[in-house]
Amino acid sequence: MWYLENDNREKIINLARKNKTPFYLYHIPTLQKEIDKYKNVFGSYNVDLLYAVKANFNKAILKIIRNNGFGADVVSGWELKRVIDCGFKKISFSGVGKTDDEIILAIKNKIYFINIESFEEFERIKYFSEKLKIKTSISVRINPDVDINSHNYITTAKKYSKFGVDFKTAFEIYTTTQKSPYLDIKAIHFHLGSQIFSSKPYEIALKKIITFLDDLKKKGIHINIIDIGGGWGVKEGNQSKGHKKLFNVLKPYLKNYKFILEPGRSIVASSGVLVTKVLYRKKVYDKYIVIVDAGMNNLIRPSLYGVYHPIINLSSKSNKSVLLDIAGPVCESSDFFARNIRFPLPERDDILIIASCGAYGYSMSSNYNLRPFTAEYLIY
Ligand code: LLP
Numbered sequence: 001m002w003y004l005e006n007d008n009r010e011k012i013i014n015l016a017r018k019n020k021t022p023f024y025l026y027h028i029p030t031l032q033k034e035i036d037k038y039k040n041v042f043g044s045y046n047v048d049l050l051y052a053v054k055a056n057f058n059k060a061i062l063k064i065i066r067n068n069g070f071g072a073d074v075v076s077g078w079e080l081k082r083v084i085d086c087g088f089k090k091i092s093f094s095g096v097g098k099t100d101d102e103i104i105l106a107i108k109n110k111i112y113f114i115n116i117e118s119f120e121e122f123e124r125i126k127y128f129s130e131k132l133k134i135k136t137s138i139s140v141r142i143n144p145d146v147d148i149n150s151h152n153y154i155t156t157a158k159k160y161s162k163f164g165v166d167f168k169t170a171f172e173i174y175t176t177t178q179k180s181p182y183l184d185i186k187a188i189h190f191h192l193g194s195q196i197f198s199s200k201p202y203e204i205a206l207k208k209i210i211t212f213l214d215d216l217k218k219k220g221i222h223i224n225i226i227d228i229g230g231g232w233g234v235k236e237g238n239q240s241k242g243h244k245k246l247f248n249v250l251k252p253y254l255k256n257y258k259f260i261l262e263p264g265r266s267i268v269a270s271s272g273v274l275v276t277k278v279l280y281r282k283k284v285y286d287k288y289i290v291i292v293d294a295g296m297n298n299l300i301r302p303s304l305y306g307v308y309h310p311i312i313n314l315s316s317k318s319n320k321s322v323l324l325d326i327a328g329p330v331c332e333s334s335d336f337f338a339r340n341i342r343f344p345l346p347e348r349d350d351i352l353i354i355a356s357c358g359a360y361g362y363s364m365s366s367n368y369n370l371r372p373f374t375a376e377y378l379i380y
Contacts, residue, residue: 001237002027003273003312003353008379012275013314015377016351022276022294023375024362026061030271031358034240035068038231038263041243045254050092050112052230052264053079055359058376061268062086071112073262077102084109092227092262094141094191096121096162103128106136113137113186115227117164122173129182138177139187139227140170142212144205146192150233151305154194157205164190167212174221185221187260188213191229194265197242202228202249210253224257231263236356237310240266265359272358274299274309274374278350279329288324290346295328296335297368299354299361303334309357311338315350326352330369 002008012025038049050071053062057079063086066072071090072083080102083091093106094115103121106114107128116122116138129136143157143164156163165173170188177183188209192201206228213223228250232242243266250259276294296303311326321342328335337354346352365373 001239001270001355002030003314003355009314011379012273012353013351016275016277019375019377021351022274022292022298023377024272024357025275025353026058026268026272026358026376026378028064028271028378028380030239031061031064031268032068034267034270035065035070037240037243038261038267039068041247042261045247045250046258047250048090048258048260050090050227050260050262051267052262053083054363055264056268056272056361056363057082058362059086060378062088065267073264077105080105080109080111092139092189092260094189098124100124100128104132107132107134110134111137113139115139115141115189116173117141119165119169119173122176126176126180126183130180133182135182135184137184137186138173139185139189139225140165140173141189141191142167142170142209144190144192144208146201146205146208148193148196148201149198150193150195153305156191156193167208170212171215174216174223175219178219178221185223187225187227188223189227189229189260191262194230195233196230197233199245199249202246206249206253225260226253226257227260227262229262231261231266234265234269234356234359236269236307238356239270242266267359269356269359272356272361274354274357274361276352276354278346278348278352280348281345286323287340288322288345290324290326292326292328292337292352294337294354294374295330295369295371296332297330297366297371298328298374299337299357300364300366301360302337303332308338308341310355311341311343312353312355313344313346313350314353316344316346318344320344330371
């Protein structure tokens with residue numbers, strides 16, 4: 001990975017010695033490589049790529065993604081404002097709790113489409129579009145009830161998930177939309193969840209969607225844009241894979257349909273690391289606890305989902321491993337980055353990196369314990 005290649009190791013240590021730690025660091029050549037994988041596989045087909053901004057909303061990164069021809073998928077009015085500021089043209093807006101202000105913002109900006117997630121939300125969109133006399137493009141987010149074998153918290157399309165609507169409600173929304181002069185049917189949407197490593201869930205969902213679209217055709221509603229949500233999963237510590245597999249899922253349908261993908265993680269995950277410094281070590285019975293200056297407020301994924309982001313000590317030369325935990329300064333026992341790993345005991349002030357933090361790292365951070373948001377640096 002990039003952080004171990006060439007002189008990047010030295011660059012990171014120097015940055016960490018000269019600046020306050022912790023901080024996020026993004027490697028732009030790696031970001032570009034990840035972007036190019038999408039362009040190479042999907043670029044010459046009828047597929048629109050809308051980057052899922054929630055994964056990383058750093059403005060410099062957004063501009064690079066936009067300059068590569070991507071649109072944006074947003075889930076709040078604040079994300080919407082940011083991508084408009086960054087010059088994105090094609091924007092989709094998902095989310096189960098859009099406020100009136102957010103709906104009005106989307107309508108006034110005439111975005112590519114709003115993904116509708118409930119009948120009541122649909123009524124608000126219809127009401128404001130008619131009141132403002134602006135034609136709004138919509139898509140309905142379907143919950144196709146498909147399991148993806150991922151963490152429960154990032155599984156979004158099972159029967160009782162809060163996201164999207166069932167086929168019956170979607171049918172009602174589309175047929176009502178058909179009658180409104182201020183609404184335009186643009187697409188149909190589903191997003192099954194994140195960290196998907198198999199084609200199967202996509203295949204099952206797509207079959208259900210196509211059957212539904214055939215039913216709509218009988219009512220004179222012809223939809224030929226299918227938005228299939230986020231990208232393939234990424235194992236922490238690795239670059240993204242699976243683009244070709246995803247393409248093969250779409251291949252049989254490409255003659256009749258245009259597709260939209262909303263990748264987030266796979267675009268940005270591998271380019272980012274969280275750089276942190278060792279504060280203290282202490283021995284607790286038979287193991288060590290190493291306290292670093294980054295906390296769960298900076299990176300919540302290990303605490304929230306129980307995932308391990310590979311940790312590398314850039315300063316240390318020692319190979320002798322001991323049993324240890326790596327934890328942060330936040331006043332919660334859930335504030336840890338690693339538990340019971342065998343790892344060379346770091347020295348105080350050693351510089352560690354926590355890998356694969358480009359996605360859902362900074363963007364999920366908080367200022368719990370009044371700890372500040374970190375700086376973000378870029379290596380070009
Ligand atoms: N589209 C929609 C409507 C989404 O809700 C998401 C992610 C994506 C696209 C992008 O999915 P991706 O390509 O990144 O898998 N915080 C969690 C991930 C939550 C994902 C939520 N939705 C994590 O850190 O693993």
